[in-house]
Amino acid sequence: xxxxxxxxxxxxxxxxxxxxxxxxxxxxxxxxxxxxxxxxxxxxxxxxxxxxxxxxxxxxxxxxxxxxxxxxxxxxxxxxxxxxxxxxxxxxxxxxxxxxxxxxxxxxxxxxxxxxxxxxxxxxxxxxxxxxxxxxxxxxxxxxxxxxxxxxxxxxxxxxxxxxxxxxxxxxxxxxxxxxxxxxxxxxxxxxxxxxxxxxxxxxxxxxxxxxxxxxxxxxxxxxxxxxxxxxxxxxxxxxxxxxxxxxxxxxxxxxxxxxxxxxxxxxxxxxxxxxxxxxxxxxxxxxxxxxxxxxxxxxxxxxxxxxxxxxxxxxxxxxxxxxxxxxxxxxxxxxxxxxxxxxx
Amino acid sequence: xxxxxxxxxxxxxxxxxxxxxxxxxxxxxxxxxxxxxxxxxxxxxxxxxxxxxxxxxxxxxxxxxxxxxxxxxxxxxxxxxxxxxxxxxxxxxxxxxxxxxxxxxxxxxxxxxxxxxxxxxxxxxxxxxxxxxxxxxxxxxxxxxxxxxxxxxxxxxxxxxxxxxxxxxxxxxxxxxxxxxxxxxxxxxxxxxxxxxxxxxxxxxxxxxxxxxxxxxxxxxxxxxxxxxxxxxxxxxxxxxxxxxxxxxxxxxxxxxxxxxxxxxxxxxxxxxxxxxxxxxxxxxxxxxxxxxxxxxxxxxxxxxxxxxxxxxxxxxxxxxxxxxxxxxxxxxxxxxxxx
Numbered sequence: 001x002x003x004x005x006x007x008x009x010x011x012x013x014x015x016x017x018x019x020x021x022x023x024x025x026x027x028x029x030x031x032x033x034x035x036x037x038x039x040x041x042x043x044x045x046x047x048x049x050x051x052x053x054x055x056x057x058x059x060x061x062x063x064x065x066x067x068x069x070x071x072x073x074x075x076x077x078x079x080x081x082x083x084x085x086x087x088x089x090x091x092x093x094x095x096x097x098x099x100x101x102x103x104x105x106x107x108x109x110x111x112x113x114x115x116x117x118x119x120x121x122x123x124x125x126x127x128x129x130x131x132x133x134x135x136x137x138x139x140x141x142x143x144x145x146x147x148x149x150x151x152x153x154x155x156x157x158x159x160x161x162x163x164x165x166x167x168x169x170x171x172x173x174x175x176x177x178x179x180x181x182x183x184x185x186x187x188x189x190x191x192x193x194x195x196x197x198x199x200x201x202x203x204x205x206x207x208x209x210x211x212x213x214x215x216x217x218x219x220x221x222x223x224x225x226x227x228x229x230x231x232x233x234x235x236x237x238x239x240x241x242x243x244x245x246x247x248x249x250x251x252x253x254x255x256x257x258x259x260x261x262x263x264x265x266x267x268x269x270x271x272x273x274x275x276x277x278x279x280x281x282x283x284x285x286x287x288x289x290x291x292x293x294x295x296x297x298x299x300x301x302x303x304x305x306x307x308x309x310x311x312x313x314x315x316x317x318x319x320x321x322x323x324x325x326x327x328x329x330x331x332x333x334x335x336x337x338x339x340x341x342x343x344x345x
Numbered sequence: 346x347x348x349x350x351x352x353x354x355x356x357x358x359x360x361x362x363x364x365x366x367x368x369x370x371x372x373x374x375x376x377x378x379x380x381x382x383x384x385x386x387x388x389x390x391x392x393x394x395x396x397x398x399x400x401x402x403x404x405x406x407x408x409x410x411x412x413x414x415x416x417x418x419x420x421x422x423x424x425x426x427x428x429x430x431x432x433x434x435x436x437x438x439x440x441x442x443x444x445x446x447x448x449x450x451x452x453x454x455x456x457x458x459x460x461x462x463x464x465x466x467x468x469x470x471x472x473x474x475x476x477x478x479x480x481x482x483x484x485x486x487x488x489x490x491x492x493x494x495x496x497x498x499x500x501x502x503x504x505x506x507x508x509x510x511x512x513x514x515x516x517x518x519x520x521x522x523x524x525x526x527x528x529x530x531x532x533x534x535x536x537x538x539x540x541x542x543x544x545x546x547x548x549x550x551x552x553x554x555x556x557x558x559x560x561x562x563x564x565x566x567x568x569x570x571x572x573x574x575x576x577x578x579x580x581x582x583x584x585x586x587x588x589x590x591x592x593x594x595x596x597x598x599x600x601x602x603x604x605x606x607x608x609x610x611x612x613x614x615x616x617x618x619x620x621x622x623x624x625x626x627x628x629x630x631x632x633x634x635x636x637x638x639x640x641x642x643x644x645x646x647x648x649x650x651x652x653x654x655x656x657x658x659x660x661x662x663x664x665x666x667x668x669x670x671x672x673x674x675x676x677x678x679x680x681x682x683x684x685x
Contacts, residue, residue: 050534050535050536050537051505051534157623159623160623187388187389187561187624188388188561188562188563188602188605188606189388189601189602189605189619189620189623189624190388190619190623191605191619192604192605192606192617192618192619192620193619193621195607195617196616196617196619199616214534214535216535216609217606217607217608217609218607220607220609220613221607221613221614221617240613241613244609254536255535255536256609257539258535258536258538258539259535259564259609260535260538260539260542260562260564260565260567260568261564261567261568261608261609261610262563262564262566262567262591262603262606262608263567263591263610264567264570264587264588264591265588265591265592266567266610267567267568274539274543276536276539276540276543277536277540278540280504280506280507280537
């Protein structure tokens, strides 16, 4: 369990902004700007944050769909951050991805059979009982009818398409699956089906997930550990229960307090003390100096503008965990915005 | 007259298409008092948006749409009203906030110009200068910084949250008595969603309007709604006061929706308890109770679920289900609630 499947240090991805005839670079979108994390074999690491925080870019770097600008990605002890496309190909067997939009991530001109068998053919995986049989087994595994082998993606609903995407990712029996918002495009009742499917597959095949989502309640449900990102940086990372019970970063506290809770009684009792964040996320082209969250933080002081807080565990706090903040939130304060788990009415 | 501010009676909307008749909304009944908020919940294709468009009379231009039933807004019937009458109300007495403000706003006109237009259509005598001041005032009230400068910006120059604020300003510029918000926060981040929900609540208190909140998110409904309507397959399957509906949900579909949601205010469950299967096609609805193919309790009382459409009962908290009330209460307490 404690073995690191993926280790990421100082990972950066800057997208250049060019101008004029000669494409002179005038700046960069600092989508991912120095993150350190590791993913242990068999666990699910949740990656949450608002849109534009760099969580999807991070996922695409882990799978090396994108090339990092700086930093290191080590997969099973091997540095993959500078590998070429050809060098990466054998590794693709071990690292797969599930995409957000089940409509645009499947080729509409290919049958489900050819979509799911493509990875097997590209990797030259022997299929003793034939390619068709292999695909049908995968379809069955994700809860689809194996006879639908010859159908096209448009003949399936959103939830079923997402299952096709999952079958494709599973075809090579990978070790790590990066799932980028796999349920956010689905209806509520279908979301839960897909979440349950992902959990079942994880225990059956010893999969390791990086689960990227903006929905904090889904992330809490599925993850073992959770990392909160803001403007290309990891703000806080901890075991799920530690993070949700004792959030230390003001951003995490604000994010959690903003989640609507399906309990109108709480609203009427006035227990919904939100920490309202004003304004929008600053531009990643020109992030604030020091701590990136300081422009929206109610605890910000002078030091926050000048010195960037490192991602560390504070020794004076027994419930502490890795947090990048000069003035982490203490217990009483954090509780003000939330109520502990209530018993079902 | 003791008619409620908004009363929808037996509203039915059908679309004729090449593939067959889409039974978008079937015999929908609900009402809403001024100053109150009604939440309409359902998955995609449940008929919640079509209901709201029917109230605004936006199906009138579509030749394949057939709307029947009655819609009473402040003692005026809307289904049989003339196009001119409805046009006079639309944007004035009743207004709408759409899900995607980028596609709901015109890309070629400045946001300010669009708000001014909305205002002057309903206030014909007002000159441009006054209308402009009114628009800037509205932008300021929905919390847009530097409203006089933003007045001249185009929709694409706004961020998602600001754009939604601008659309709310546009909807509220004529002090509507009825505001319909169709998934107003679905495209937004949670932090921005919280801001927008607070804004809608504050403005409702200020203007005293009635609000219909259409969403798939039970959390959003619980934040705002006084009453809730749950739709499935074009029909209302449960209707009641929000507190009652969340504490004692009656319909197995509502149980399924609640079971599908991981909740931050509860301990983590081992597994979610989703509804099996997927939502039905509105062209080819299942016989009897439209929910029966997905209902774990279908067939408990003979064949009624498969042959007979359940009727939405009366009372404050109404439900359309064949299961006897006592059995539903028992099932919820013994089998469903412990897993929520």
